[in-house]
Amino acid sequence: MSWAGVCASCCWRLAEAVLSVPARDEERAPLLPKTPILENPLLVQSGPDVPCARDPYPDIIPSNGESRVQVPLGVETAGDGNLQVLRVCSEACPAAVLPADLEPATQWKGLASPQASGVEQGLVKPEAGSAGFKEGSWAGSEGGLGLASEAPFTYNSHESLALGPLRKLEAQSQDSPWQGGWGAPPSDLACAGSLCSPQEEHSSPKGPVPHGDESSGVPEKREEMQTPPPLLLPAPVGLEGELPAVMLLNGDCLDKKSEEPKENGHEEAEGGDESSGQEVIVIQDTGFTVKISVPGIETFSLQVSPQEMVQEIHQVLMDREDTCHRTCFSLQLDGNVLDNFSELRTIEGLEEGSMLRVVEEPYTVREARIHVRHIRDLLKSLDPSDAFNGVDCNSLSFLSVFTDGDLGDSGKRKKKGIEMEPIDCTPPEHILPGSKERPLCALQPQNRDWKPLQCLKVLTMSGWNPPPGNRKMHGDLMYLFVITAEDRHVSITASTRGFYLNQSTAYNFNPKPASPRFLSHSLVELLNQISPTFKKNFALLQKKRVQRHPFERIATPFQVYSWTAPQVEHAMDCVRAEDAYTSRLGYEEHIPGQTRDWNEELQTTRELPRKNLPERLLRERAIFKVHSDFTAAATRGAMAVIDGNVMAINPSEETKMQMFIWNNIFFSLGFDVRDHYKDFGGDVAAYVAPTNDLNGVRTYNAVDVEGLYTLGTVVVDYRGYRVTAQSIIPGILEREQEQSVIYGSIDFGKTVVSHPRYLELLEKTSRPLKIQRHRVLNDRDEEVELCSSVECKGIIGNDGRHYILDLLRTFPPDLNFLPVAGEELPEDCRRAGFPKPHRHKLCCLRQELVDAFVEHRYLLFMKLAAIQLMQQKANRAESSGPLENGACEAGASESPEALEAAEEGASGLAKVKELAETIASDSGPAVDPKSREVIQNACKAVGSVSSTSFDIRFNPDIFSPGVRFPESCQDEVRDQKQLLKDAAAFLLSCQIPGLVKDCTDHTVLPMDGATLAEAMHQRGINIRYLGKVLDFVLRSPARPQLDHIYKIGISELITRSAKHIFKTYLQGVELSGLSAAISHFLNCFLSSFPNPVAHLPADELVSKKKNKRRKNRPPGGADNTAWAVMTPQELWKDICQEAKSYFDFRLECETVDQAVETFGLQKITLLREISLKTGIQILLKEYSFDSRHKPAFTEEDVLNIFPVVKHVNPKASDAFHFFQSGQAKVQQGFLKEGCELITEALNLFNNVYGAMHVEICACLRLLARLHYIMGDYAEALSNQQKAVLMSERVLGIEHPNTIQEYMHLALYCFASSQLSTALSLLYRARYLLLLVFGEDHPEMALLDNNIGLVLHGVMEYELALRFLENALSINAKYHGAKSLKVALSHHLVARVYESKAEFRSALQHEKEGYTIYKSQLGENHEKTKESSDYLKCLTQQAVALQRTMNEIYRNGSSANIVPLKVTAPSMASVLEQLHIINGILFIPLSQKDLENLKAEVVRRHQLQETSKAATREAAATAAAAAAAGSREEATSSLLPGDDPPTLSSV
Helix, strand or coil, X not given: CCHHHCCHHHHHHHHHHHCXXXXXXXXXXXXXXXXXXXXXXXXXXXXXXXXXXXXXXXXXXXXXXXXXCCCCCCEEEXXXXXXXXXXXXXXXXXXXXXXXXXXXXXXXXXXXXXXXXXXXXXXXXXXXXXXXXXXXXXXXXXXXXXXXXXXXXXXXXXXXXECCCCCCCECCCCCCCCCCCCCCCHHHCCCCCCCECCCCCCCCCCCCCCCCCCCCCCCCCCCCCCCCCCECXXXXXXXXXXXXXXXXXXXXXXXXXXXXXXXXXXXXXXXXXXXXXXXXXXXXXXXXXXXXXXXXXCCEEEXXXXXXXXXXXXXXXXXXXXXXXXXXXXXXXXXXXXXXCCEHHHCCCCCCCCEEEXXXXXXXHHHHHHHHHHXXXXXXXXXXXXXXXXXXXXXXXXXXXXXXXXXXXXXXXXXXXXXXXXXXXXXXXXXXXXXXXXXXXXXXXXXXXXXXCCCEEEEEECCCCCCCHHHHCCCEEEEXXXXXXXXXXXXXXXXXXXXXXXXXXXXXXXXXXXXXXXXXXXXXXXXXXXXXXXXXXXXXHHHHHHHCCHHHXXXXXXXXXXXXXXXXXXXXXXHHHHHHHCHHHHCCCCCCCCCCCHHHHHHHHHHCCCCCHHHHXXXXXXXXXXXXXXXXXXXXXXXXXXXXXXXXXXXXXXXXXCEEEECCEEEEECCCHHHCCHHHCCHHHHHHHHHHHHHHHHHHHHHCCCCEEECCEEEEEECCEEEEEEXXXXXXXXXXXXXXXXXXXXXXXXXXXXXXXXXXXXXXXXXXXXXXXXXXXXXXXXXXXXXXXXXXXXXXXXXCCEEEECCCCCCCECHHHCCCCCCCCCHHHHHCCCCCCCXXXXXXXXXXXXXXXXXXXXXXXHHHHHHHHHHHHHHHHHHCCCCCCHHHHHHHCCCHHHHHHHHXXXXXXXXXXXXXXXXXXXXXXXXXXXXXXXXXXXXXXXXXXXXXXXXXXXXXXXXXXXXXXXXXXXXXXXXXXXXXHXXXXXXXXXXXXXXXXXXXXXXXXXXXXXXXXHHHHHCCCCXXXXXXXXXXXXXXXXXXXXXXXXXXXXXXXXXXXXXXXXXHHHHCXXXXXXXXXXXXXXXXXXXXXXXXXXXXXXXXXCCCCHHHCCCCCCCCCCCCCHHHHXXXXXXXXXXXXXXXXXXXXXXCCCCHHHHHHXXXXXXXXXXXXXHHHHCEEEECCCCCCCCCCCCCCCXXXXXXXXXXXXXXXXXXXXXXXXXXXXXXXXXHCCHHHHHHHXXXXXXXXXXXXXXXXXXXXXXXXXXXXXXXXXXXXXXXXXXXXXXXXXXXXXXXXXXXXXXXXXXXXXXXXXXXXXXXXXXXXXXXXXXXXHHHCCCCCHHHXXXXXXXXXXXXXXXXXXXXXXXXHHHHHHHHHHHCCCCHHHXXXXXXXXXXXXXXXXXXXXXXXXXXXXXXXXXXXXXXXXXXXXXXXXXHHHHHHHHHHHHHHHHHHHHHHHCCCCCCCCCCCCHHHHHHHHHHHHCCCEEXXXXXXXXXXXXXXXXXXXXXXXXXXXXXXXXXXXXXXXXXXXXXXXXXXXXXXXXCCCHHHC
């Protein structure tokens, strides 16, 4: 690719950055393609690196202070070439080129500081020995922060509360590999940014906020903390615990070439070294070292920050290997006890070198329970059972199984000789191309750390609890029963002074101390005394615990469930048992003795101040935390309700009508009670209403109007039932609904009331939500004004807050699924067979569709007005009449060039915008009447509700049954009806074809049903249109290239139809028959066994008093064994009927085998999809689906059924604004400021979400990319490792996003010479893709090319050919036999054949590639010439080989043989090819290029003094000149004319 892709604006900024820096010749720098120009800024979230378009970060996020290369990523391309626009703006968005090793002379005016990323109360303090920790320093808390909309500020003790929790590392003992003080580098946490203070304020650009994914955060783990802890900034640490005098900024390395980089690529800071030539900033008051004295171990040093709280030191000590067993202690300074919630800076006498003593405190019952729980957590710290069981926000991660310790420091130790080591490259048989085997066991390989280090056989509460009164007076708190590994049974007393053995047995109570009479303040110390095995194994366990990566240990904010699990032994667990029957059923354990007032918490966090950034961060963090906790509590409650463990508040009513209150949360079932939804579809409408309501709550929360409150809402699907969990409005239960509702209607529009305060509040939401204020008639024919749908109810609670609820009709109805008598839809709808009757009348358009429709209409409005304005201007020019108004003067007096631009339309659109704003601001008669008429005509044409400005809004009550409108509003109603018809047609004529086109171009690359559904939702297409999408795919001329989309769509259609049937099927099953019923359903759905028989519970266990059971049983059908008669034929007939009635798609398959054969599906994929959709967890084993002799599933194979939870995802709005500002700056060429702002975005995400979140995962991936481009492979590895771990933990181990992350990590491992690890990771990614979809997917071509190239590099030619030839055939199928991707594939195959000395085959493939290049690019193109040269080389080698062979034939053994020049590929050449297919391009820059750039700066400064128009023109010319001048020296690996590859695959 030539330099022409570099835009002028960027060149100038770039040169400014490198003005005074000399450069060596042939330095390498990345070049990214230029963003194409579109009319409007928009954000398309798609990318092969995130096949489901999850990536909310289209730009590269720079590292902690690295400013050497800043790359604005305007365009991403698919793995080996598909162009994908991620961010487009009204001007050409520049791309930057900068030598990878150049350092700018001017530094950012800021302090390097990591963002905080702690967990809340349960802050996990990783040991310095943990994986990923390194030597280095954190810089301090006295810096400025670049604000998106405010002036910079300085931290003080209050502001620091909002900026992230403290993470520390402790000083290690001498045998630790990490000598030095506590300091947390970016590698141990999700923090990869620095706090900076830009010299200017950055305003947030307008435009859509990138959509993130499911939010997550880290829930509380500690009981004792009842108030949220402050968020503190970390203090810096020097290398040997010494505070550095200076900090190196922006990655100022001390000559990287000559020195091996330290761990994770951070260099040792030697402040006195003059060679760096960098500006340094002295940090004031950033931290100090204190000494900690703990009984029984040596004193050690700890680095602390003045803003930190004493409580944080407690947390450090409770996680540190040698002090982790202590929980009940105080910290004392000079004999004075320190308050846990005091900041260190407020403590008198605490200074550098102070000695803090750990003093053991007396226990209370509460402290003793906390201690036992903590010991249990330490004993189970490596046990994955909580993750398999889906409790306590634990989830699975398997990365460490495949990296095997090769990443980070250990990888570097092996690095030097690794190319010489023998590497076992043979993949398992099932991973090879063409294999039909899809084993399930490989999904969850057994981690060797899981082999239990048994410390104790049993640790449980004794049956002698609680202590009798006389023993309480002796200080007994509780009794424990322990069986040691040596099989010794002991009873232990927990007393106020500590723990000791007593003489009780299982049957005799004797609380007297037993021998040995040893009193220990810690239970661990006591057990160490009585059990040698415990002492040995506990120490080993803690050593392993602190060696694990922190991201493997930190809890996720929302529970992630696994659909498979191995058979694990059920061990005795006192804490689990206690949780199950006491605290967890009625109480939240961290507020002992009281339930949480969820509504008050949810609303109070929304009322927190938000005037400045620290306040907003604290508010958003609190909102996120409370939502996370509320979701967890609501999920537990919903399961308890369905399992029959909660008493109904109306127990005398029918089970379907019962309602429940548990833990201050109100629960209702998804049934139509009291015929409320009779006119809307009955139970079906009642089932769908909660999700519509949740979408409404989500939307109003996002608008976030002060004074308007929504209820906390969670929708839980469990065991076939839908449960809605809501927080309770104060006072709502004490009065009738009719008395409470002061706004809206309780009977769908018959009686309607309004309230001025509600109208005022809802008016503020109407513009962002596109809702029209309108009038309706009530039952007395009075006009009532509303600013929402009639179903939306307003209730003022006893707390005086204005609540809105029942938001199920927030968005307008979807007329395609709502036939209305006398109304005809547009031609586009009728042609597609609409309107169709749906099973309920609550079908709404999605918010994304409303936004896209309004955007589409806005472009139409601008074009119409621009055309009319230009016609007026042309008419005036002909008549040469005088100008009539000031509004048009500017346009008329412009230069001829500007006039030309106006005629082209650019200036015309700007004029329309200016004119529309002038008219909207009502500037009176200054506007020409003709111009006003232009705007009015355009407004009318596009359906604007205003005649003076563009303003499209929808009336959500149009076509609502029972809602009547006044006569005076008939014109408005008619216009609104037309607008709804147009929106319905827009979905069919624009959005669905747009989706299919994006899939054809591979800009959208779904891998499974969830990612396809997400791609549809992002374009506003509801899942009920899935059948229409598939019809469109079938009719598409590019049908073969959409084969993967068709398969995913069919699989989604089948599993969703099966889910609908499964839901009603499960409702008729008793709890005792659940596993039998689920296994029978799965057999009917997936097994080839023709007549599976359900196993009913044994007759002798069936109660004869069945009909006399209590009423509080789960709401089910009368016949509890009806499910047992289902047959596979019936089920598949029902699935086909459901597909036809719900999705309007004809399946026509009578058995699973017919479906698999007809559509090319995989049974294992169908099993995964149905399990994820319904919450089933099955046993991890190999299932024989195709056996016709026995069913595939038995009762024992169904392990669990989990809830499927939908909830609100609070967003970090400031982080998004920072990100958008940074993105805009980078695209304008302000690279330095842009990088600062994007780094801040990452920082703020951490502050709001905690350590684990999908959006942080995306940040880390992009950060790793940037480091890789800059050549800092160690840092790239570290960040990508965190991204993989986080994706596994937050999204799932086989989520498409996780597959992508594995591929990226493999590339970085290969570049770091960790070849076997790279192969292991690629094999893992291939296995996961085979399981999730199968082999025939476009992404598999990229994966196989990667595997083939790595195998080629290690000289495994036969294996490499299998993968490369498979990639060739997939590329030919999905991109066309003549595409440039196929040409590249031919070249890669030819290279392997050349290495094998099979020149005939090599020539054949290279000729194919040459033919494609010649026809696509022409003979004179660089790529065609390269291919031609390679062909000549191959021909010469083939001729030489033939001569040699002839010589041998003629002369036999006496032949004079010239040795053939067949060389093994070098690592550099393989890496170069990997870069090409993964979309990374490096070009060398010479000194001459830099001189050109410097000259450009001078010219640009001169041009700046002239008019802006002239400046732009000159810049463009200069850029073109620079491009031409450097084209000779730029070497490109990219194929111009082909879609340029992208970083997205890296």
